[in-house]
Amino acid sequence: MTDRSPTLDQLRTFLAVAETGSFSAAADVLDKAQSVISYTISNLEGQLGCALFERARRKPVLTEAGRALLTDARRIDLMMRAMTARAAGMTEGLEGEVSLAVDVMYPSAKLVAVLQAFAKQFPTVALKLQMEALGGVLRLVLDGESELGISGPRESWPDPIEAVAAGTTRLEAVAAPCHPLAKHQGALTVAALREHTQLVLSDRSKMTEGRNFGVYGAQTWRLGDLDAKHRLLLAGLGWGSMPEHIVAKDIAEGTLVKLSQRDRSYAVYPFSLIHRVDARSGPATQWLVERFAAMASDTAPVDSDTFVRSLRKAG
Numbered sequence: 001m002t003d004r005s006p007t008l009d010q011l012r013t014f015l016a017v018a019e020t021g022s023f024s025a026a027a028d029v030l031d032k033a034q035s036v037i038s039y040t041i042s043n044l045e046g047q048l049g050c051a052l053f054e055r056a057r058r059k060p061v062l063t064e065a066g067r068a069l070l071t072d073a074r075r076i077d078l079m080m081r082a083m084t085a086r087a088a089g090m091t092e093g094l095e096g097e098v099s100l101a102v103d104v105m106y107p108s109a110k111l112v113a114v115l116q117a118f119a120k121q122f123p124t125v126a127l128k129l130q131m132e133a134l135g136g137v138l139r140l141v142l143d144g145e146s147e148l149g150i151s152g153p154r155e156s157w158p159d160p161i162e163a164v165a166a167g168t169t170r171l172e173a174v175a176a177p178c179h180p181l182a183k184h185q186g187a188l189t190v191a192a193l194r195e196h197t198q199l200v201l202s203d204r205s206k207m208t209e210g211r212n213f214g215v216y217g218a219q220t221w222r223l224g225d226l227d228a229k230h231r232l233l234l235a236g237l238g239w240g241s242m243p244e245h246i247v248a249k250d251i252a253e254g255t256l257v258k259l260s261q262r263d264r265s266y267a268v269y270p271f272s273l274i275h276r277v278d279a280r281s282g283p284a285t286q287w288l289v290e291r292f293a294a295m296a297s298d299t300a301p302v303d304s305d306t307f308v309r310s311l312r313k314a315g
Helices: 008-020 023-030 034-048 064-091 108-121 136-142 190-194 226-234 244-253 283-296 304-314
Strands: 097-103 126-132 148-151 161-175 198-201 220-223 240-243 267-276
Touching: 008 023, 008 034, 008 064, 023 034, 097 136, 097 283, 108 126, 108 244, 108 283, 126 136, 136 148, 136 161, 136 267, 148 283, 161 244, 161 283, 198 226, 198 240, 220 226, 226 240, 226 244, 240 244, 267 283
Parallel strands: 097 126, 097 148, 198 220
Antiparallel strands: 148 267, 161 240, 161 267
C-alpha cells in the first residue's frame, strides 16, 4: 500500500463501476475506454491495499472491503460536489432562472406570499414552478429538474439530498353531507371506514410505490390530482383526508362534513425544504430558502418519521 491518497477521479470511477455493475457500462457513463477504467481500478486497489471487486464472475461484484469503502467514496464525492457547487454559487452572481417544486399539500396562501415577494425582489429572475404530490417533488430535485423543493414526509432521504423542516399542515378526514359516514353518530371505527370507498392521492413519480400511508378503505380510488379529489369528495363519491386550508370553507358552509375518527382526531402533514448537496445556490435561491424557513417558523415542527409512523398505525 502506497502513501499516496486516492484521487477524486479514481473514486468516481470506483462509484461508476459499482453503480452500473460492469466496467464497460462505467466506461460509457464516464466516456472513457474500458481499458482506462480497468487500469484506474487496479491502481486504486493497489493504493488501498485491498481488492474492491471479485473478478472471477461474469460481472464484477463488490468484495466485503469494496462494500465498506463504497460508503466512504460516496460521502467524499458528495462533499466535493457540494464544495464545487457552493463555490460556483458564490462567484456566478444572480441566477437567470430558479426552479422550484412544491408539494400540492403546501398551504397556497404561504406559497403565493413567497412568490409575490420573490417577483418584487428579483424581477429579472425567471421562476419555474412545478406542483407535485407525494414523491414527485423529491424525484424532480433528485433528477436536477428543480433546484429547490418543498416536499412532503419521507422515512429517510437519499444521500444526495439535504433537508430542513419547512412547517406543517393539518389533514382533516371529510365527506359530503349525503355520504353515509357523514350521518354516523359518534366516532368512526377503522372497520366502519373500510366499508366505504376512500379517495386517495396517488404518486405519479413511483417514489412511494408499494407503500400506503393512512389508507383504510378496502376499495380505493387513486387520483393524481388534489383538485379532482376535492371535487369527488364534494360530489359524495367517497371520503378522504384533505389539507385543512383547502376544506375549511367547505366545512364552515356545510358542503363537507368533518369525520370523527376513533383512532385519531386529525393528522399533521410535515414539509421539508430539500435540495441536492451538489446544486449551485445563487442569491435568488438563497432568498427562497430563507423565506420558506421564515414561513415555517409559525408552525410547530413535526418530523417526518413521527408522521409516517402515525399513518402506518392508523392504516
